[in-house]
Amino acid sequence: MNSVYASLGTTVFETMSRLAAEKGAVNLGQGFPEDGGPRDILEAAARATLDGPNQYPPMRGLPELRQAVAAHYRAHQQIDLDWQREVTITSGATEAIAAALLAFIEPGDEVVLFEPMYDAYLPMVLRAGGAPRIVRLHPPHWRLERGALAAAFSERTRVVVINTPHNPCASVMSADELALLAELCREHGAIVISDEVWEHVTFDGVRHVSMLEHLRERTLKIGSAGKMFSLTGWKVGFACGAPALTDQFAKAHQFLTFTTPPNLQRAVTYALGKDASYFDEMRAAFQRSRDRLVSALEGEGYVLLPAKGAYFVSIDLPASGIGMSDVAFAQHAIEHGVATIPLSGFYPNPDPPNLVRLCFAKRDDTLDRGAAALIKAKRSA
Ligand code: GLN
Numbered sequence: 229m230n231s232v233y234a235s236l237g238t239t240v241f242e243t244m245s246r247l248a249a250e251k252g253a254v255n256l257g258q259g260f261p262e263d264g265g266p267r268d269i270l271e272a273a274a275r276a277t278l279d280g281p282n283q284y285p286p287m288r289g290l291p292e293l294r295q296a297v298a299a300h301y302r303a304h305q306q307i308d309l310d311w312q313r314e315v316t317i318t319s320g321a322t323e324a325i326a327a328a329l330l331a332f333i334e335p336g337d338e339v340v341l342f343e344p345m346y347d348a349y350l351p352m353v354l355r356a357g358g359a360p361r362i363v364r365l366h367p368p369h370w371r372l373e374r375g376a377l378a379a380a381f382s383e384r385t386r387v388v389v390i391n392t393p394h395n396p397c398a399s400v401m402s403a404d405e406l407a408l409l410a411e412l413c414r415e416h417g418a419i420v421i422s423d424e425v426w427e428h429v430t431f432d433g434v435r436h437v438s439m440l441e442h443l444r445e446r447t448l449k450i451g452s453a454g455k456m457f458s459l460t461g462w463k464v465g466f467a468c469g470a471p472a473l474t475d476q477f478a479k480a481h482q483f484l485t486f487t488t489p490p491n492l493q494r495a496v497t498y499a500l501g502k503d504a505s506y507f508d509e510m511r512a513a514f515q516r517s518r519d520r521l522v523s524a525l526e527g528e529g530y531v532l533l534p535a536k537g538a539y540f541v542s543i544d545l546p547a548s549g550i551g552m553s554d555v556a557f558a559q560h561a562i563e564h565g566v567a568t569i570p571l572s573g574f575y576p577n578p579d580p581p582n583l584v585r586l587c588f589a590k591r592d593d594t595l596d597r598g599a600a601a602l603i604k605a606k607r608s609a
């Protein structure tokens with residue numbers, strides 16, 4: 229059996245959602261919006277299912293969807309993509325990241341990663357034969373610093389995996405940080421796999437900047453319809469980058485999932501045509517939810533880290549006067565009726581800070597019940 233998987237447990241998201249269901253706890257753990265998703269997009273999917281096509285779509289994705297992806301990024305991020313040569317549709321962003329790693333690295337190539345990191349990255353890098361070089365980011369701002377970043381690069385660096393806006397940090401990389409990374413990648417001939425699935429979920433006027441703007445020829449930008457339209461189970465992703473990257477990427481994609489359900493591709497084509505007001509309203513609604521949860525918790529002495537992007541916010545346990553480890557606190561909180569995500573699982577290296585992540589993409593009453601349970605948990609911690 230392959231040793232990468234033999235030594236792994238089940239992902240913390242699955243585990244916490246199962247525990248929440250078993251214990252009837254409020255689920256502020258796994259990141260998914262509680263509402264069912266926009267009705268018109270669901271109807272578009274239903275129509276596409278009945279009317280077809282439902283046979284294999286083209287391997288790189290339906291032409292209409294690839295055109296819609298290019299048009300979407302042109303309208304929202306002023307990025308010019310050639311839909312025929314630079315866009316591939318995938319079965320979710322996770323598939324896109326896996327295919328990119330398989331396509332871009334040879335065993336022994338170094339891959340720069342940042343911790344904390346989304347839990348899927350490291351096993352995928354290892355399974356693809358990559359040698360990870362991990363740079364630690366530090367709260368509360370989680371900024372890329374030149375010294376630490378430069379030290380992670382070597383003549384064997386082939387790929388850097390970034391995530392902005394960041395899950396679980398809820399930080400958004402600035403143009404300066406992206407420019408610094410671009411400079412080092414140019415120097416070392418490295419490719420960036422840029423996980424930008426939270427690109428439309430930013431707060432307080434912070435805007436997402438794509439790595440494609442800073443390193444056009446060497447970035448594969450990854451997007452997700454599930455995150456854009458609050459339909460996380462759909463697993464429709466987009467991988468966008470220069471033709472040389474896309475051609476190589478598509479070869480890995482064709483033997484991983486080959487295609488993505490055409491009915492969902494059609495519905496996403498429709499959804500991507502939504503104008504700026506849809507995304508503004510989504511951001512405003514998530515921001516209201518963030519503020520509701522944060523103010524309820526701050527009122528009880530919880531200290532939370534800034535949350536500028538993605539629908540997560542983290543509790544700083546020591547600053548909140550809680551002496552437990554993140555895992556112990558998550559267990560304690562679930563006994564008090566609320567599921568959270570301890571962040572130590574996102575740190576491959578020892579001595580992580582003591583943080584737990586909360587998802588605020590929930591209805592008001594769920595947030596209120598979650599906050600009440602967290603307050604009880606704190607009082608008895
Ligand atoms: N992206 C989701 C989160 O961060 C989890 C996805 C999953 O469960 N694999 O919560």
